[in-house]
Amino acid sequence: MRAMYTAATGMMAQELNVQVISNNIANMRTTGYKKQRAAFQDLIYDHVRRVGAQASDQGTILPVGVDVGGGVKTVGTPRLMGQGTLASTGNELDVAVRGEGFFKIQVPDGTYAYTRDGSFQMDAQGRIVTAQGNPVQPTITVPQNSSGLTINMQGQVSVVLPGSTTPVTVGQIGLTRFINKAGLQPIGDNLFTDTPASGTPQDGIANADGFGDIQQSNLEQANVEVVTEISDLISAQRAYEMNAKVVSAADQMMQSTANMFR
Known part of the structure; x- marks a missing residue:
């Protein structure tokens, strides 16, 4: 029948x-997670x-x-890429994107992946990396014995070097956006890769040309x-x-x- x-x-x-x-x-409770629907x-x-x-x-x-x-x-099972709530953490290396854009990450095979998870760490070389140890792009190295690390809304990373009181910019956290964010391929570890459906990655600077701004000491919660x-x-x-x-x-x-x- x-x-x-x-x-x-x-x-x-x-x-x-x-x-x-x-x-x-x-x-x-996963940082930067974007929900799906069937x-x-x-x-x-x-x-x-x-x-x-x-x-x-x-x-x-x-x-x-x-x-x-x-x-x-x-x-x-399309992924809904709406903005999640920002939560203050007090950690100077935690950053969140408010608006458009993904953090660009270099994975071990040399290719790039993208994430909204800004819970970054510092490795033994002083580089800003993800929880898996993958460096944030462009690569930013924080000098030893520096202090007062700050990240402004444009993603500029500044520190105060020993013997100085003036902040010095040591790098710039970039953002990447896509025409069709829902076309990104999730690969786990809060990472996405681009696909023909997502369109070509468009690299840029936070708080300019339609990109969102960066909020230090905040993390984006799941939506x-x-x-x-x-x-x-x-x-x-x-x-x-x-x-x-x-x-x-x-x-x-x-x-x-x-x-x-x-």
Whole structure:
């Protein structure tokens, strides 16, 4: 019976929906995380009677047709790149982007990845790096025994050298933006890579030419809304249960039909 297979597609769709929601909830405290949602479309239809077809020899036209749907399919899990709330940390190496732009990171294979997670550290060479030890681009090295590290809204990193009271700029944290942020490919560790769908990376400076500004001693929180996720989870669970009920009803109808032949 077709209804059984149609309902099965609904169950599979809602299973994936729950997986997406669970990942959002799991990352509700992940710095710079951008939530996802599952997007669905209906499957191909079996046109038993096509609307607009000729209904008689007199040329009358069918005002409605008979179209039997095949169920539902998942077409994507787009990532919503809205701004997350900024939270003050008091750490001088924590930075957040307020507005457009990603931090550019060089990964071990020499290529570049991008992130909204600005919880940076300093390695043994004095370079500003991510939690995985990957250097922020352009590479910035903080001199030994310097003090008073500050990062302004343009991303300029300044320190006070020994024997001096005047801040000296030692580097510039750059930002990168994309025409289609949702087209970035997540690779884990809060990193994204560019794809043909995201467009070419556009490097620039914070607080200029449409880029956002940088806020020192702040981190961007995940843009997950817990109440919304819980509501979506309940809806997905109920939709799964209703599709399961259809499978059960179709099975009972088939059983009734089989009993007629006994």
